[in-house]
Amino acid sequence: MTPAVLAAGLTLLAGAAAALALRTNRARAWAAVGSQAAATALVLSAAVPILLGAPPEAVQWSWPYPFETIRVHLDALGAFFLAWSLPMTLLGTVYAAGYLKPYFDAGRDGGPHFALLNVTALSFVMVYTVENALVFLLGWEIAAVAAWLLVIWDYKNQKIRFAGFNYLVSTHVGMFFLVAAFMVMHSQTGSFDFSAFSGFLRTPGALRNVTFVLLVTSFGLKSAFFPFHTWLPRAHSAAPAHVSALMSGVIHKAGLFALLRFLLLIGRPEEWMGWYLIAFSGLSALLGVLYTSSQRDLKRLLGYSSTENVGIAGVGFGLGVLGLCWGQPTLVLLGFTGGVLHLFNHALFKCLLFYAAGAVYLSTHSIDIERLGGLARRMPKTAGFFLVGGLAISGLPPLNGFVSELIIYAGLLVGAAHGGRARVLLVCAAGLLAFVGAVGALSMARAFGVTFLGRPRDPQVHPKTDAPAPLAAPMALHAAGVVLVGLWPPAGLAFVRETVALFIALAPPASGTLPDIGSLLVPVAAASWLLVGLVAALWALGRRARAAAAEHVTWGCGYTAPNARMQYTGASFSAQFTSIFEAVLPQLRREELPRGYFPPDGRLATHHVDAVETRMFQLLGDGEDLVERAVGRVPDEPRYSFAAGLAALAAIIGLILFANGTGP
Amino acid sequence: MTPAFLLAHLSVLLAAPILLVGVVNRTKAVWAGRRGVPLLQAAYDLRRLMGKRTVYSSVSTLFVPAAPAVALATALVSGLLVPLVGPRAPLSFPFDFVLFAYVWGLGRMALMLGALDTGSSFEGMGASREATYSALIEPALFVAAGTLAAAAGRGDFAGLLRFRPEDASTALVWGGCAVALFVNLQVESARIPVDDPATHLELTMIHEVMVLDHGGPDLAAIQYAAAVKMTVGAALLAALLDPVGPSAAPLAAAAARLALILAVGVAVGTVESLIARLKLRAVPEYAFLALVAAFVALLASTVRPGGLE
Known part of the structure; x- marks a missing residue:
């Protein structure tokens, strides 16, 4: 074969x-x-x-x-x-x-x-x-450079070139960490073969811990974990829709693949590694989803939601790691099944959403949700596909996102039985995931509602046609996958079973058999079918009432001259929520309020910026002066990205020196 | 699960919402010194609405007509996951409360999209508030349920709600989770101090404002769904507080549980009569209270060793 x-x-x-x-x-x-x-x-x-x-x-x-x-x-x-x-x-x-x-x-x-x-x-x-480490690096580099060249398809636009360059630099900063980790392992084993690495990775020690941190950092950068996500929203909004889809859904899953590969090589990890993964991933999920709530660029929003979803999958992996070191096969099973299935599910619905966003762009030449509206009437197919993806990414039943999230929740709550401190941390992690899910639902209701529902907001946007066949066919296949795994979870479980078995083999159950996740999911599937059946029955019951319904303008609460510009916008939809989380969702606000009895035009513009990006670059500078210049110049000054690379190098060298000083 | 049990559960699920709305309203009337509307007024209202004609906004697409069907279906499915007439629920499996919460989430999503579908800025405002407050209350439900699951050693809703206090620390677990579930009930079923189901001032409402453009049978379905949701939320609390042991006669246990659900309704009505609605800006803090209560319960649950088998 x-x-x-x-x-x-x-x-x-x-x-x-x-x-x-x-x-x-x-x-x-x-x-x-x-x-x-x-x-x-x-x-x-x-x-x-x-x-x-x-x-x-x-x-x-x-x-x-x-x-x-x-x-x-x-x-x-x-x-x-x-x-x-x-x-x-x-x-x-x-x-x-x-x-x-x-x-x-x-x-x-x-x-x-x-x-x-x-x-x-x-x-x-x-x-x-x-x-083989060298061939692996070669493939890694080919993927990175190819993705960069794909992103800058529209290279004549300076902003897009910058976004591409930003990505290229960031992905190579991640490469530094990976090369450093490989160098450490090569120096210890004298080989580039992974099975030789495994011998080194299986022996606990300070150098192994450093290698683990280097690897997770590198793979985290590749998969856009927080706080290494800053390249991602820009690259996703600049790239053509299919490139965004492939990057977010498929290419950057290589980071998670590599993480899983090295976890397999490590064999029996230490407990802190599991907690580190859970904390790192939980933070990604939380901040990724918070950023989705305030974006007005549809593709940027979807980009941030990648940070959220790799975080959710990472929580599953962290649980599996905990299961490996506690010797709890059930936890290994639930954690890795949930995580691996979630990353597959994410590939299914994230590509679907990016494709739908691309169809919107192709038809309207805009992905600024504040300028869109009412597209469901003009592009019903695209609206339907986006809705399926949006419901799935919010983790709502009966679609696939729910299945993997349920398994991760089950893992968190099974792990909570381990002991006092573990219980507090894991139940809190479950609460965190619940919050992430609900905010994801907010973001998707906002994105879908503002883009596709209501009335067109901007008369200058003229939607042409619905998605043509080459766009609709991939969307239909992805949507079919989303629905299939949702309504028939055994399909998804069968797909990941052998992969998870590799991890279970690392900590085989002492006696008896593992619980069957399939039997956990049978009642879930039954409830999903019941839900679908009830909705269909109620819909059919209302047929006569709908046929007899009259049509009238939307009730304006007594105001008789509403216009399309007065609809709720995306910014107003998320205004209260973002004001609660102002610390991580800083808002740039420019306003000219109307004054006097006969005021001329007033103006208000709000814009949400990436706090990490602005703050991280701030920290890199020395003193207030540089901070001030950096904030103004970050968008068009690549030097700071190089500075980040140099700082990363310094950190790596420091870590290795530290480990050699104290290690075995 | 016998057919008789299923029949009893379904009939309580379908009938108790009407009665519970009546009890809440009667409680408020008594506190206000009025006689109040008949206990079954909600049923008469639904019948009146069923006879009316629906009017759809000319802006709307499929989401306005679909919202009532999805809202009602999700409320009913969630009602199958919680114990209503005894210690068990018809649909019960480990970690079913995750499904419960996400099924409610789907119903919420349907109402929000139905609201945005009309292009009305008022309904958009309601949808925005609904999304914000539900995101803030969701962690409290999960932390409370997770704590009970770990403390009771059971993952299913019916099992974890059978947790009962034995000493000071378990009493704290029990009490904290009860507080969290009560606040959750108030937020999710649009009661004072979070939302006022009686007001018709669009600027202050959450749930009512999302359904401004629904009428006739559609509105009936949404109102019935809201009543079912309140009953289910009250049933969660009732199951946690129920003093009747699992060995009691089924009929007596069912009667006691129903009485307790209605008593939760009295509590909701009492709070509604004695407290003013919070400013919308203060609602996040109220939701945070539920999270703190659940977190205290979580910390208290670690005092004693124990957990899932």
Whole structure:
């Protein structure tokens, strides 16, 4: 089966070459889509048996220095990630062909873009299968550079170039940490092979702790955990919709993959690692979701919600780690099942939401929710898809987000039985997740309600058509996945079972069998079906009343001349909420109030900025003077990103020196 | 689960809301020195609304007509997850309270989208408040339920609500969770001091303002759903406070539980009569009170060793 993976890699390369060589954009698109479809089929032929329980496969070559041995190892973890990453990239490429059509009609050459999409898929094949640090880094770097080049599709716009550059620098700051961790491990083992690393990672010690922190920092940057998320909202709002979707839903899941891979190598972690992951992830979930509540750029909002969702998945992983060191297989099962299923669910609904946002942009040329409104009438298909994604991302039943969140809650509450302090922390974490879920619902009600409901706010926005077929088809498939996992949770559980089994094997149950999560979810599925059935029955009951209904203008509470500009805006919807959390949601406010008896125009503009970005760059400066300049110049001054990189280097060196001084 | 139990549960779930609304209103009338409307007035109101014609806003799409169906369905499904007539609920499994909270969340989402669907700034304001306050009260419910689950060693709603105090620290757990559940009931079912279901001043309302453009059978469904939700919230508290042991005769236990649910209604009406509605700015602090109570209960629950098996 491993040859199938290699063949898939070569097919992707050939497709990329063809996309560059062919003459018309139609042919280039077909080359990319065709080669990716073939590669997907090849990879699935290898991955599906492993996900069904076949033993993992490995081949090994000896290469000259510095690679030494390169081991291609397809186990359940890699197979799981490949099994959805490649099909979703394929759907993204199909979407690209429709989304970029206006550019193609204007004569733009789409070859490099399609080739880069192929190369992105190739990087998944490398990162998810090769167990050699150097090849891993190579794949990691290919993914980063390809994502950067994909983001700056509209490179003539200075803002987009800056967003891309910001991403490039940030992702390489993460690379520093990764290289440092690999160097530590290489120096200790004299090898680049992951199985050799495992020998070092299995022995507790200060150097292992430092390596763990370096790895989590690097993977956290890759997956946009707080406070390493600052590149993300900007990059997501600048990139074409399918690139945002793939970055958020698929490409940056590589960070979580790597985290899981190294947790497997560590074997039996220490307790602080679990708490560290839970704290780090809980903070990401909380701050990510708080930022979603105030954004007016739809794609930026979705970008922040990635920080939230990787945080939720990370809480699950942290629980699993706690289960590993406490020797509680039930907790391992619940934590890793919840976390792994959530990251898959997130890929399903986040791509769906970005695709819907892209369809809105294609039709209206705006993703500023304050200028939109009433799109449900003009774009019913897109509105429906966005609604499905929005409900799922809010974790509401009967959709897939609820299933994975329920499993994570179950893990938190099972873990709460461990003891006094653990109980306080884990029950508080459950409360935190509940808050995150409710704020996520607020953000999605706001985003959907303001964009798609009510009346059009800006007469200058003219929605053209609903999503054309190349955009609608990927959305339909993603929505189908969202509904399937929601209404039939065993499908999702079966998909992640073998991956989770790898972790359970690290702390096998002493006696008896593990609880079956499926039996936990049967009543949930039954309740979901009951809910759907009741809604349908009540809807059918109201048919006659609806048929007899009259139509009238919206009740204006006695005011007879309301207009579309008087509708509740996104800013007003979240105003009270953001005022409660002002400390982390700073607001820039510019106002000119009307004065006198016959006032001329008054003005009010509010804008929510990223507190971390502004504050972090503030801290980097020395003294008030620099702070003042930095705040004003951060948006167009990349030097500070370099400064962040240098500071990271200094921190790494300090950590290693510290560990060598006190370590074994 | 016998058919008789299911029948009893369903009939209480469907009928008690009418009675509970009547009890709350009668309590308020007594405090105000009035005779008050008949106990079953809510049923007459619903019948009157059912006979009326619905009017839809010309701006609205599917969300205004769909909101009542989803709101009622979610309220009814949540009613199957809590014990109403005895120690058990018809639909009970570990961590069912997560489903409970998220099913309520879905009903809320439907009402908010229905409100935004009309393009009315007043209804948008109501939706915004609903989203804000529900986000603030949600952690309290989870911390309280999680604490009870850990303290009672049970993950299901019916089981964890059977937790009873044995000494000072468990009394604190029990009392803290009861306070959290009571505040949760007030916030979720739009009662004073958080929201005033009787006022018709749009600027001060939350729930009522979201349904300004609903009428006829749709409004009937929403009002009935709100009453069901209040009953379910009161039933949670009643199950936690119920002094009748699990070994009592089923009929007596059911009667006692129903009486206790109505007694919670009296408590709600009493608070409503004696306290003024809070300023909207102070509502977050009131919701925070529930979280603090739940947190105190959580800390108290760690005093004694014990937990889930």
